[in-house]
Amino acid sequence: MHAAPLVALVGNPNAGKSALFNALTGARQKVGNYPGVTVERRSGRATLPDGRPLELVDLPGAYSLDPLSPDERVTRDVLLGTQAGERLPDALVIVLDAGNLDNHLRFALQLIALGTPVVVALNMVDLAERDGLVLSAEALAAELGVPVVPTVAVRKRGLDALKAALAGAIGTSGAVRLRGTSGAPPSDLRALQQRARAIARASVVSETPTRRITHALDAVALHPVWGTLLLLTILFLMFQAVFSWATVPQDALDALFADAGRAVSTTLPEGFLRGLIADGIIAGVGAVIVFLPQILILFLFILLLEASGYMVRAAFLMDRLMAAAGLSGRAFIPLLSSFACAVPGIMATRTIEDEKDRLTTILIAPLMTCSARLPVYTLVIGALIPNARVIPGVGLQGLVMFALYILGIVGAFVAALVLRRTVTKGASSGFMMELPKYQLPRARDVALGLWQRAYSFLRRAGTIILGTTILLWLLLSYPKPPAGSDVNPVDYSIAGRIANAGAVVTKPIGFDRDITLALIPAIAAREISVAALGTVYAVSADQGTAAGQAAITDALKRRWSLPTALAFLMWFVFAPQCISTIAVTRRETNGWRWPAFMVGYLFALAYAFSGATYWLAVASGL
Amino acid sequence: MLAPALTLEQLPPRAPALIAAIDWARLAEPEAKRLRELGFDEGVGVEMLHRATLWGGPVACRIGRMTVALRRPVAAAIRVTQTG
Numbered sequence: 167m168h169a170a171p172l173v174a175l176v177g178n179p180n181a182g183k184s185a186l187f188n189a190l191t192g193a194r195q196k197v198g199n200y201p202g203v204t205v206e207r208r209s210g211r212a213t214l215p216d217g218r219p220l221e222l223v224d225l226p227g228a229y230s231l232d233p234l235s236p237d238e239r240v241t242r243d244v245l246l247g248t249q250a251g252e253r254l255p256d257a258l259v260i261v262l263d264a265g266n267l268d269n270h271l272r273f274a275l276q277l278i279a280l281g282t283p284v285v286v287a288l289n290m291v292d293l294a295e296r297d298g299l300v301l302s303a304e305a306l307a308a309e310l311g312v313p314v315v316p317t318v319a320v321r322k323r324g325l326d327a328l329k330a331a332l333a334g335a336i337g338t339s340g341a342v343r344l345r346g347t348s349g350a351p352p353s354d355l356r357a358l359q360q361r362a363r364a365i366a367r368a369s370v371v372s373e374t375p376t377r378r379i380t381h382a383l384d385a386v387a388l389h390p391v392w393g394t395l396l397l398l399t400i401l402f403l404m405f406q407a408v409f410s411w412a413t414v415p416q417d418a419l420d421a422l423f424a425d426a427g428r429a430v431s432t433t434l435p436e437g438f439l440r441g442l443i444a445d446g447i448i449a450g451v452g453a454v455i456v457f458l459p460q461i462l463i464l465f466l467f468i469l470l471l472e473a474s475g476y477m478v479r480a481a482f483l484m485d486r487l488m489a490a491a492g493l494s495g496r497a498f499i500p501l502l503s504s505f506a507c508a509v510p511g512i513m514a515t516r517t518i519e520d521e522k523d524r525l526t527t528i529l530i531a532p533l534m535t536c537s538a539r540l541p542v543y544t545l546v547i548g549a550l551i552p553n554a555r556v557i558p559g560v561g562l563q564g565l566v567m568f569a570l571y572i573l574g575i576v577g578a579f580v581a582a583l584v585l586r587r588t589v590t591k592g593a594s595s596g597f598m599m600e601l602p603k604y605q606l607p608r609a610r611d612v613a614l615g616l617w618q619r620a621y622s623f624l625r626r627a628g629t630i631i632l633g634t635t636i637l638l639w640l641l642l643s644y645p646k647p648p649a650g651s652d653v654n655p656v657d658y659s660i661a662g663r664i665a666n667a668g669a670v671v672t673k674p675i676g677f678d679r680d681i682t683l684a685l686i687p688a689i690a691a692r693e694i695s696v697a698a699l700g701t702v703y704a705v706s707a708d709q710g711t712a713a714g715q716a717a718i719t720d721a722l723k724r725r726w727s728l729p730t731a732l733a734f735l736m737w738f739v740f741a742p743q744c745i746s747t748i749a750v751t752r753r754e755t756n757g758w759r760w761p762a763f764m765v766g767y768l769f770a771l772a773y774a775f776s777g778a779t780y781w782l783a784v785a786s787g788l
Numbered sequence: 789m790l791a792p793a794l795t796l797e798q799l800p801p802r803a804p805a806l807i808a809a810i811d812w813a814r815l816a817e818p819e820a821k822r823l824r825e826l827g828f829d830e831g832v833g834v835e836m837l838h839r840a841t842l843w844g845g846p847v848a849c850r851i852g853r854m855t856v857a858l859r860r861p862v863a864a865a866i867r868v869t870q871t872g
Contacts, residue, residue: 229825388838486845601855
């Protein structure tokens, strides 16, 4: 038995490939407007009208078979059958943006010349018509000599016709797939482009001047003053939403975990199990899950900005500033994503063509304040920064939070500047990119994207965070001090002894034993440090104290000085690399050299800045 | 009847023009390639859309039915003739 035929979806960025892939397979994945949102291999199953199964793979968007970026290289290698881990496709679905034919046809001509059976999906015909362009699929099919099916992927129109055409294309190919006979794809770009334009002209039924809506919106969005104000407003709204909208569900979740902890404490007998569940699991994991609403709101904004087409406009506005740091406007998108999490941010750097540029962006991405740091900031600020008004409407706590974000950004900017003059020295790369049409984000796609984020966060909470929390609780609880001794149980435990040794290094920057203890598991995931503090203080707490967030806050108020709190915040601005970030950096840079460099320079910065903050704060009498 | 040649960077917004010549030698190799791939070529219609940017940021122009952002040095390497 042969495996199901492999069909590759291929086309220019912004042709709507991912949407078509979603519609054909029902797979769960994200749809965006930004060129290169498709960066991973995505495959799914579909069934032809005659019942045959198909394996579909969604290839990264490309402009030609002559790759400039790592993304495009994957596409070319799959199409030529040289990509490791992928068989040669049995057929291609070439996805064209109907509104952009003369450009997209050039790549299509190269693809048709490969000799693989082909069906063309003339996608987004509705948008083209809204824009005043009426095309004839028949005329295009006659010119190209391959089947052409009009589709509107986001509305699932034309899918049956597409599958029928695909059945025909695969049926005719049989075993006579002649690989290599077509030789090298035509590489004379100019000749191809001229032919593409001629074909596009022949396929046009009627045409009016282009996209008034997008142009009118861009007149504001790209304007040096209004556009910049708009961008700042959007970013302000985004962070405002993260902190204000999230409080209601957050308080509810916190109450839930506190109740659960109390319920366990009252029903289970005193002993190992009660300690493990109430102090270990519920206090630890609960402290992290409480932040799910904030993380989802942040991702909601990022998904909406991407899907609407605005994200690229933001990159346009930011290009000048990024150029000053030796980067390109393209780096703005990975960096903004890094505010949610550095892992998708670092993966999104694959659309940056210049290697040095890309490497620099990867190295500074962890300086963007990721959502995992939010729990830490929120907790420490809430506990130790006075809830005072600086000026009416602006609180001191909010201001400190804002300052931490700004500090990360400034740090990243300076780091990029230094890196581009030293380790990643090289000519500055350009900024040349397509600005896609604006689109209303589709609720279903955004909901799917959010669900994926929520799921992966909860899975982390259920695996890494749960595991680390249990381990930490065990290390903190054993061995027990002998009965009748007045030694602090934490000091007597294994973890306490390790941390007491580590505190020699961290004492100069104002961290005591408990903080050092919380920093160690933070390497697994930053937000664990909150869970760890929760566990440390729960283990050493007197019986009958409040449960949940309130308990940790109380403990911090009693045990931490302001200089320590500030130094701790500073540490998190720069340092702790979570394991996932290090792993993804290793994968994206093909080796340990760059992740090792990144960890080294960030820890050095963290140590220096925490220390300086601590001593300055002490010296100024805080 | 064609107006004297100027560069795309100097082209006033919304004035129809054709690309007269592209100074490929002034562009880095990958830049030149990407420019070709986006459809920039001699004889193709082009239009400046948004060129007012702070401190010499990028410009946005229309090529075919597509809006493309370019940095100024690249736009300055593209010579155009106004047709309107």
